[in-house]
Structure formats: structure tokens, C-alpha cells
Amino acid sequence: MSNQDIREHLASARLASSEMGISTVQTVADAAEALLSMRPVTPDSEWELMDTVNRSVDVVSLLIHDASRRRQGHPPAALHEAVHTLLEQIERLRPGLVREELTH
Numbered sequence: 001m002s003n004q005d006i007r008e009h010l011a012s013a014r015l016a017s018s019e020m021g022i023s024t025v026q027t028v029a030d031a032a033e034a035l036l037s038m039r040p041v042t043p044d045s046e047w048e049l050m051d052t053v054n055r056s057v058d059v060v061s062l063l064i065h066d067a068s069r070r071r072q073g074h075p076p077a078a079l080h081e082a083v084h085t086l087l088e089q090i091e092r093l094r095p096g097l098v099r100e101e102l103t104h
Contacts, residue, residue, distance in 0.1 A: 003036055006057060013060045020067045024083060025060050027101050031090045032056035034097055052089050059086050 001009075010029040017025030032053045040046035059082055066077040087098045 001054070001057070006036065006053060007033065009057055010060065013064060016064050017060075017067075020064065020071075022063055022067050024101070025063050027098060028056050028060050028063075028083070028086065028090075031087075031094075031098050032060075034094060035090065038094065049093060052086070052093060055086055056090070059083060 010032055013025055014029050017023075017029075035049050035053050035056075038049060040049050059079070062077065062079055062082070066079060070076055087101050090098050
């Protein structure tokens with residue numbers, strides 16, 4: 001997936017999440033975009049950034065899918081740990097970016 005594809009996916013996710021009222025999607029999407037704009041220092045840091053961005057895209061998709069299923073009466077998926085782990089990774093890569101979300 002190219003950076004442009006990722007940005008388009010995140011934009012679609014933001015729209016869907018605002019319609020569904022999922023604030024966590026906004027936070028993760030904003031953080032993923034911020035990571036995309038970072039300039040990695042080494043090939044390893046570039047890999048780590050892109051891995052985290054790709055995980056962000058996956059988590060955003062899961063959150064939206066889960067919200068849709070809950071609207072149909074299904075129980076919520078156990079995504080809290082995945083979201084928290086992702087936010088910790090983002091915070092490690094770019095301190096201060098999601099610190100507030102980690103305290104909730």
C-alpha cells in the first residue's frame with residue numbers, strides 16, 4: 001500500500017468514524033498521518049514507522065467494522081489491548097503525539 005493509498009484509507013476512516021462517533025479512530029488516523037510525515041533516520045526506523053502505520057490502518061479498520069457490527073446487535077470485539085499497544089508504540093516513536101489518549 002502506497003503512502004497515498006494509506007492517506008486515502010485514513011480519510012475514509014475519519015469520515016466513517018465521525019458518522020459513527022468513534023473518537024479513537026480519529027486519534028489513530030491522525031497519529032498515523034503524523035508518522036507518515038516523519039523522516040526516518042535509518043532503514044530500521046523506516047521499517048518500524050511503516051509497520052506502525054500499517055498496524056494503525058488495520059486497527060482503524062477493525063474499530064469501524066466493530067462499530068458497524070455493534071449497531072447490528074453484536075457484542076463488542078475485544079480491541080482495547082490492540083488499541084492500547086498501538087498507542088504505546090506510536091508514543092514511543094513520536095513522544096507527545098498520543099500521550100493524552102494513553103491516560104484514558
